[in-house]
Amino acid sequence: MTLDVPPKLPDNPTRFMDQLRALIRSRNLAYKTEQTYCLWIKRFIRFHGLRHPSTCSEKEVEEFLSHLAVQRNNSVSTQRTALNALVFLFREFLGQPLEDLSFEMARRPTRLPTVLTHDEAKAVINHLEDPHQLVARLMYGSGLRINEALRLRVKDVDFGMQQIIVRSGKGNKDRTTLLPDSLLEPLKLQIEACLIQHKQDLASGHGEVYMPFALNRKYPSEGKEPAWQYLFPASRLSKDPRSNVFRRHHLLDRSVQRAIKMALRSAGIYKQASSHALRHSFATRLLEAGYDIRTIQKLLGHSDVRTT
Numbered sequence: 001m002t003l004d005v006p007p008k009l010p011d012n013p014t015r016f017m018d019q020l021r022a023l024i025r026s027r028n029l030a031y032k033t034e035q036t037y038c039l040w041i042k043r044f045i046r047f048h049g050l051r052h053p054s055t056c057s058e059k060e061v062e063e064f065l066s067h068l069a070v071q072r073n074n075s076v077s078t079q080r081t082a083l084n085a086l087v088f089l090f091r092e093f094l095g096q097p098l099e100d101l102s103f104e105m106a107r108r109p110t111r112l113p114t115v116l117t118h119d120e121a122k123a124v125i126n127h128l129e130d131p132h133q134l135v136a137r138l139m140y141g142s143g144l145r146i147n148e149a150l151r152l153r154v155k156d157v158d159f160g161m162q163q164i165i166v167r168s169g170k171g172n173k174d175r176t177t178l179l180p181d182s183l184l185e186p187l188k189l190q191i192e193a194c195l196i197q198h199k200q201d202l203a204s205g206h207g208e209v210y211m212p213f214a215l216n217r218k219y220p221s222e223g224k225e226p227a228w229q230y231l232f233p234a235s236r237l238s239k240d241p242r243s244n245v246f247r248r249h250h251l252l253d254r255s256v257q258r259a260i261k262m263a264l265r266s267a268g269i270y271k272q273a274s275s276h277a278l279r280h281s282f283a284t285r286l287l288e289a290g291y292d293i294r295t296i297q298k299l300l301g302h303s304d305v306r307t308t
Helices: 016-026 031-047 058-070 076-093 118-126 132-142 146-150 181-203 253-266 276-288 293-300
Strands: 163-166 175-178
Touching (some): 016 031, 016 076, 031 058, 058 076, 118 132, 118 276, 132 146, 132 175, 132 253, 132 276, 146 253, 175 293, 276 293
Antiparallel strands (some): 163 175
């Protein structure tokens, strides 16, 4: 399955959600944003008894957001995400900007991020096996989000400049980040392994990887080039939901998350941690090493230094 590849939409969509998805894609928003917005808009529609959103107004939006805070006890960030989705729906899609909303604000505070000590991070990583171990080392050593690591292609590892190039990260932005000395040799070996797999796929009549945006039309043969292959290829081919072509996608994030959860237990670490804790720990190590907050913000790809 290719859960992070947007499915093909009709050329002239007529269904409400298809039209909404088409608008989101025309604004070049990330597919994760599309999934999140559509999820909250569907919940809003179900909350109001399947009424069409065009028949709703500020009152219905306020009722839904207050419900999230009072009945659902959602956090501030969750309520804010729902608000962002509904603002996009009404302002951008329906052409009905929301004015002067008044709703019950969520009060459950956002949890402080979990940070692992250096020894804890090493213990977790040592309880993993490749390729999950190398993904975790990238998250801890380069500060990558899990899907930023999994979507890396061969060409995104710059050994000459000793940096990782993150393409279309959160907010659909590119950035560069650190490539530690300790990862140089493991990444070279990983590239060798993925290119061996690529040659086998080519020999079996496959070997064409998914190309973002319209690059597959602009450069129809590039999808078979070694540079574009995923650094962490999946163990088997899967069908592209838009073209029905069988391709080798990258590892799924949930398999890495599951492996890291098991590694945390095996290492005897009982903090409320997930794979994202490795990224938090990367930032903490930089602070401890004397890096300034603006540099850390740039390496993490945060738009706002307050997030950092």
